[in-house]
Amino acid sequence: MSVAFNSKSEEGKRDSCTLMAPDDRSKSAWLPQSLVWWIGAAAVCLGFLLLLVILGLVAQNGRAISHWKKLQVGLMECENLVYNLTKDxxxxxxxxxxxxRNSSSLNKELDVLQSQYKAVAASRDKLQEDVRRLNHSKTERNxxxxxxxxNNKCYYASDKGAAKTWEESRKDCLQRRADLVIITTKDELDFVSKIYxxxxxxxxxxxxxxxxxxxxxxxxxxxxxWQSGEPNNSGDEDCVEISRSNGEWNDALCSIEIPWICED
Ligand SMILES: [Ca+2]
Ligand SMILES: [Ca+2]
Ligand SMILES: [Ca+2]
Structure with a gap:
């Protein structure tokens, strides 16, 4: 009986073995339990790494976008600056x-005013001379x-070859109850400069x-x-002479000795 029972129990064990699921049997047969655990862990790690890479790429992309936006703003500012500078x-x-144009117009006006001034100055000189002549014409001068x-005035010219300083020349004229010539018109200037x-x-x-x-x-x-460039007071020139062939004035050193002309 006991043998039978034992044989039965062995059978039961065999039966119980035959009742196990076919997959469980194959796993335990092909993959050891530790290998399964390592594969799972590796998969988790890979997933985690993949997540980190994705997060890194997203972050990098965000920085690139932000950098690109800054560049765009900078470019717009540059464009505005160039536009403003061009406008300025x-x-x-x-x-x-x-x-x-204003300067050219002012120069023209100045030229006109200068020529008007010269014309007015010339007529004033003429009028002054006319007045003097009228005053003297009451009595014809001898x-x-x-x-x-x-022009009804008397002039004395120094002797040929005589020469004096300005002061000495004036003294000579005063001794003749006259004074050095006063030139008020171009006519008088031409007359005097023809003498000397x-x-x-x-x-x-x-x-x-x-x-x-x-x-x-x-x-x-x-x-x-005045001659062109005169008076220039070169070396402290205080006395005026008629000089050079153009018969115009120059300020000269009073100490030089030249001819003179008196007017009464
Ligand atoms: Ca005179
Ligand atoms: Ca002077
Ligand atoms: Ca001079």
């Missing part, structure tokens, strides 16, 4: 052109012997530099008949 340059160019008459191409006249700035006064105390009115 154009405005300055227009302003320069306008200033050029000049002393050796004097030259011009170089001679003292009664004009100086010895009292105050560049304040020209005639020997009768009157101021030089108008521009005078």
């Amino acid at each position: 340059r154009d405005a300055l160019r227009d302003e320069r052109e306008q200033l050029k 000049c002393h012997q050796g004097w030259i008459k011009f 191409t170089r001679t003292w006249i009664g004009l100086s700035d010895m009292q105050q530099e560049n304040k020209w006064k005639w020997v009768d105390g009157s101021d030089l009115i108008g521009g005078g008949f």
